[in-house]
Amino acid sequence: MVFFRKKKDMPDGLWTRCDGCKGMVYKKIVEERMYVCPECNYHFRVFSRDRLKLLLDENSFEEMWDNMVPCDPLNFKDRITYPERVAAEQQKTGLKEAAIVGKGKINGKELMIGITDSSFIMGSMGAVVGEKIARAAEKACELQLPLIIISGSGGGARMQEGVFSLMQMAKTSAAIARFREAGGLYISILTDPSLGGVMASFASLADIMIAEPKALIGFAGPRVIQETIRRSLPKGFQTAEFLLEHGFLDMIVHRQDMKEELSRLIDYLQQTKNVPCEVQV
Amino acid sequence: MTEKTVTELENSILEIEHRIEDLENASLKDNCDRSVEIKYLREKHERLQEKLCSKLTPYDIVKIARHPLRPLTADYVNMMIDDFVELHGDKRFGDDKAIICGLGRIGQERLLVIGQQKGKSTKERIACNFGMPNPEGYRKALQKMKLAEKFHLPIVTLIDTPGANPDIGAEERGQAYAIAENIYEMCRLKTPIINIVIGEGGSGGALGIGIGDKFAILEYAYYSVISPEGCAAILWKNSENAPEASESLRLTAKDLLKFGVVDEIISEPLGAAHKSPKAMANTLKSYILKYLEEIKSTPIDILIENRYNKYRNIGKYLEC
Numbered sequence: 001m002v003f004f005r006k007k008k009d010m011p012d013g014l015w016t017r018c019d020g021c022k023g024m025v026y027k028k029i030v031e032e033r034m035y036v037c038p039e040c041n042y043h044f045r046v047f048s049r050d051r052l053k054l055l056l057d058e059n060s061f062e063e064m065w066d067n068m069v070p071c072d073p074l075n076f077k078d079r080i081t082y083p084e085r086v087a088a089e090q091q092k093t094g095l096k097e098a099a100i101v102g103k104g105k106i107n108g109k110e111l112m113i114g115i116t117d118s119s120f121i122m123g124s125m126g127a128v129v130g131e132k133i134a135r136a137a138e139k140a141c142e143l144q145l146p147l148i149i150i151s152g153s154g155g156g157a158r159m160q161e162g163v164f165s166l167m168q169m170a171k172t173s174a175a176i177a178r179f180r181e182a183g184g185l186y187i188s189i190l191t192d193p194s195l196g197g198v199m200a201s202f203a204s205l206a207d208i209m210i211a212e213p214k215a216l217i218g219f220a221g222p223r224v225i226q227e228t229i230r231r232s233l234p235k236g237f238q239t240a241e242f243l244l245e246h247g248f249l250d251m252i253v254h255r256q257d258m259k260e261e262l263s264r265l266i267d268y269l270q271q272t273k274n275v276p277c278e279v280q281v
Numbered sequence: 282m283t284e285k286t287v288t289e290l291e292n293s294i295l296e297i298e299h300r301i302e303d304l305e306n307a308s309l310k311d312n313c314d315r316s317v318e319i320k321y322l323r324e325k326h327e328r329l330q331e332k333l334c335s336k337l338t339p340y341d342i343v344k345i346a347r348h349p350l351r352p353l354t355a356d357y358v359n360m361m362i363d364d365f366v367e368l369h370g371d372k373r374f375g376d377d378k379a380i381i382c383g384l385g386r387i388g389q390e391r392l393l394v395i396g397q398q399k400g401k402s403t404k405e406r407i408a409c410n411f412g413m414p415n416p417e418g419y420r421k422a423l424q425k426m427k428l429a430e431k432f433h434l435p436i437v438t439l440i441d442t443p444g445a446n447p448d449i450g451a452e453e454r455g456q457a458y459a460i461a462e463n464i465y466e467m468c469r470l471k472t473p474i475i476n477i478v479i480g481e482g483g484s485g486g487a488l489g490i491g492i493g494d495k496f497a498i499l500e501y502a503y504y505s506v507i508s509p510e511g512c513a514a515i516l517w518k519n520s521e522n523a524p525e526a527s528e529s530l531r532l533t534a535k536d537l538l539k540f541g542v543v544d545e546i547i548s549e550p551l552g553a554a555h556k557s558p559k560a561m562a563n564t565l566k567s568y569i570l571k572y573l574e575e576i577k578s579t580p581i582d583i584l585i586e587n588r589y590n591k592y593r594n595i596g597k598y599l600e601c
Contacts, residue, residue, distance in 0.1 A: 174464075
């Protein structure tokens with residue numbers, strides 16, 4: 001069964017408003033089209049578990065390290081404490097943290113896959129997300145499997161974990177570097193939105209960079225940029241199409257074609273036997 | 282009697298400084314001996330400065346780190362480095378003045394220095410974009426670091442940035458990619474790297490030249506995942522809550538040492554670095570020499586292995 005995200009992504013009822021063309025579309029049709037608007041091809045945000053179901057072979061996903069939860073190294077408090085915020089987000093999303101990683105198959109081909117969910121504290125990277133991504137890279141290295149990471153993060157590094165979250169940028173980048181150096185194939189898929197510390201680390205360090213159409217991608221968020229330069233931003237700024245034009249993506253792939261494209265890329269690039277690589281922990 | 286606030290203390294200190302200066306000038310003119318009075322004022326000055334430093338809140342420290350008179354990368358280069366040869370340009374797009382790179386010596390040690398530069402005068406600040414590097418700045422730094430790797434020179438990076446430049450041009454030229462690539466490459470660069478935060482350590486913009494084997498921070502510098510103002514604007518919905526955000530973020534040198542993120546705090550002269558830049562530069566120089574000595578004896582493979590493990594093991598989480 002496909003689980004519908006309730007919040008703003010998908011309002012209740014039979015019909016929903018498309019954020020792309022602003023038209024009313026029949027929800028069931030959107031769902032059947034992998035959460036893509038039948039009128040304008042707008043790609044709705046998808047809950048991470050649903051996305052894994054859409055992409056991977058049926059029942060092929062084995063989640064790993066699913067018992068990891070954040071702790072509160074700073075005793076962080078804004079208007080609420082960090083543990084309160086985490087509990088509320090867990091309640092809201094049914095997730096323990098913003099990242100899910102594990103082993104799966106695409107058209108019978110085994111791979112390691114990770115995904116960050118932008119609905120859990122903006123998909124921001126704290127120690128759990130960093131650790132899961134690093135472990136996924138190490139596992140992919142050990143098992144000589146391709147690594148696919150689907151990023152969705154409007155938050156970048158997680159403020160509530162302070163400097164520890166900043167250091168996850170270093171951790172994930174270091175782990176990815178080892179994996180790629182050992183001959184591993186890493187494909188990064190950028191979804192709406194991919195910003196900040198996630199983009200400035202593992203999400204942009206892939207052998208192949210893919211984005212979904214119209215996804216918002218960048219370093220600084222559009223609001224921060226607008227406040228800094230004090231004028232309006234050009235149309236289409238920081239979209240996937242903008243990045244493709246500026247040479248930062250290998251391709252933009254429609255959600256419905258994603259599985260087949262990944263399958264083709266893996267066929268081309270993944271060697272059946274990698275150079276044996278050492279995993280150092 | 283109520284305790285004096287930091288601003289009041291600062292004003293009293295400045296007033297005493299002026300009085301000492303006036304007395305000294307007067308003594309020069311009429312040859313009267315005012316040394317007793319001057320000595321008394323100097324002692325009072327010192328006591329007040331000590332008191333001031335002991336009362337600082339995290340947000341006061343952020344303000345000291347941003348102090349307009351605080352020594353910058355270029356000042357340290359002038360005071361610390363012999364025979365400096367600046368190297369410009371990323372060989373791809375341009376020469377970002379927000380990052381200074383160059384070869385130089387400290388004593389007998391040859392090294393590559395890389396540092397973010399904010400600028401002092403208004404004209405300089407604009408040229409340096411207030412120390413907020415563009416992608417070409419990070420690419421320039423990386424290009425020079427590869428040079429250092431090839432010719433076996435150790436690298437010292439001086440971190441002082443409010444953050445990477447958030448504007449249209451920076452995004453067009455791949456700011457996130459440039460920073461990510463620097464982190465990626467610095468993790469495996471086959472030459473020793475020392476990172477020192479001398480002022481502001483602003484998030485990813487700092488990390489873009491901030492990966493290495495030794496990590497030190499000046500006493501009144503800070504290092505944070507986001508600026509206190511930015512954090513307050515998001516979580517408190519009001520940037521005026523920056524003082525509270527500074528507390529919550531644990532961004533001071535002491536916090537970072539406690540967390541084990543930095544290896545060492547480098548003490549500043551009484552009243553912070555801007556009160557005696559020369560003394561600060563000398564201290565910094567001796568620390569850099571000490572680090573170089575420590576690192577040099579480690580074989581490069583072990584150094585890189587240690588560097589990897591340092592970042593690989595950072596961060597706390599629970600597995601339940």
